[in-house]
Amino acid sequence: MSRFLSDRFASLEAYVPGEQPQDMQYIKLNTNESPYPPSPSVRRRLMDGEIEALQLYPNPDYTRLRQLLADACGVGRENILLGNGSDEVLSMAFLAFCDGTHGAVFPDVTYGFYPVFARLYGIPFREQPLREDFTVDPADYMKNDAMVVLANPNAPTGLSLPLETVEAILRANPDRVVVVDEAYVDFGGVSAAPLTAKYDNLLVVQTFSKSRSMAGARLGFGVACRCLIEDLEKMRYSINPYNINRLTAAAGEAALEDAAYYQDNCRRIMQTREDTARAMAAMGFTLTRSQGNFLFARHPKTGGGELYQALRDRGVLVRWFNRPRTADWLRITVGTPEQMDALLQTLKQILEG
Numbered sequence: 001m002s003r004f005l006s007d008r009f010a011s012l013e014a015y016v017p018g019e020q021p022q023d024m025q026y027i028k029l030n031t032n033e034s035p036y037p038p039s040p041s042v043r044r045r046l047m048d049g050e051i052e053a054l055q056l057y058p059n060p061d062y063t064r065l066r067q068l069l070a071d072a073c074g075v076g077r078e079n080i081l082l083g084n085g086s087d088e089v090l091s092m093a094f095l096a097f098c099d100g101t102h103g104a105v106f107p108d109v110t111y112g113f114y115p116v117f118a119r120l121y122g123i124p125f126r127e128q129p130l131r132e133d134f135t136v137d138p139a140d141y142m143k144n145d146a147m148v149v150l151a152n153p154n155a156p157t158g159l160s161l162p163l164e165t166v167e168a169i170l171r172a173n174p175d176r177v178v179v180v181d182e183a184y185v186d187f188g189g190v191s192a193a194p195l196t197a198k199y200d201n202l203l204v205v206q207t208f209s210k211s212r213s214m215a216g217a218r219l220g221f222g223v224a225c226r227c228l229i230e231d232l233e234k235m236r237y238s239i240n241p242y243n244i245n246r247l248t249a250a251a252g253e254a255a256l257e258d259a260a261y262y263q264d265n266c267r268r269i270m271q272t273r274e275d276t277a278r279a280m281a282a283m284g285f286t287l288t289r290s291q292g293n294f295l296f297a298r299h300p301k302t303g304g305g306e307l308y309q310a311l312r313d314r315g316v317l318v319r320w321f322n323r324p325r326t327a328d329w330l331r332i333t334v335g336t337p338e339q340m341d342a343l344l345q346t347l348k349q350i351l352e353g
């Protein structure tokens with residue numbers, strides 16, 4: 001028992017991030033980071049004077065970074081909110097748009113942070129079971145009195161919803177916010193960001209952590225109509241108006257100025273994903289049709305936990321979610337072709353041994 005923690009957090013279960021082991025060199029395929037470094041333009045920009053500027057607070061409006069994001073998304077600067085990682089944007093959305101009577105609803109198999117935010121803020125939530133094949137039944141989100149949160153593509157399944165379905169859900173919930181978490185949209189998905197011009201209840205959330213090789217910099221953003229952004233800015237200015245540090249803001253600007261570099265990397269990762277999926281299917285794995293930078297797979301001959309441990313013992317780190325519906329499955333980040341060859345060799349050894 002903690003002596004000082006408030007009673008309202010006595011039963012709070014914090015989010016458990018994927019391991020960042022320091023004990024040995026693993027082939028690290030467990031937290032969906034990019035296997036490629038940031039663009040050379042990011043390094044140049046950081047070396048180029050930003051360090052001297054650290055004595056000053058950043059501009060809390062982050063005018064230039066937001067303008068570059070607005071240009072990239074085809075919206076206005078007033079439609080962009082920055083977060084210290086997209087987790088912070090999601091956190092602000094739960095805080096701003098939900099309370100004890102207006103809850104949240106999301107799938108039973110999805111990003112594990114959603115229920116943590118809900119519990120942290122005392123928000124009632126419903127976990128809608130995905131269908132047997134892990135697809136979303138849109139009907140589950142058509143009539144409710146709660147903020148809808150959908151990762152698209154979803155994690156850890158990699159499956160995505162067509163924009164028409166997202167739009168139908170938006171139309172069915174005119175009085176509640178619909179959050180579309182697009183952490184993986186750059187790996188073959190289609191962004192709902194343009195729909196923010198048409199639907200004032202839509203919040204699209206994206207991140208620099210996956211497709212833009214900046215998980216360590218912590219930068220995410222939301223796209224929404226001006227009103228929703230103003231609501232979220234009220235939260236941001238009440239928590240930390242300087243939530244993006246100068247180095248990260250500068251890195252983000254430089255990254256956006258080299259879009260071609262990241263598009264190349266995404267294409268490469270998608271190619272590696274398809275090659276690896278084909279090789280794993282040939283080894284007897286069942287896989288979802290992932291549109292993320294990860295694969296979701298199971299093998300009929302071994303349980304998920306067993307295979308996770310066998311891979312770990314051989315220096316390959318993947319993610320295993322030990323919950324009833326996912327315990328047979330592994331989520332494997334798509335790395336470089338060399339890393340994936342090593343993964344395939346190791347899987348072969350394990351399955352033949």
Ligand SMILES: *Cc1c(COP(=O)(O)O)cnc(C)c1O
Pocket residue numbers: 032084085086087088111151155181183206207208209215218219220
């Ligand atoms: C990785 C991830 C995030 C969080 O990303 P950060 O920007 O690093 O906080 C959010 N949602 C989903 C679905 C993710 O997989």
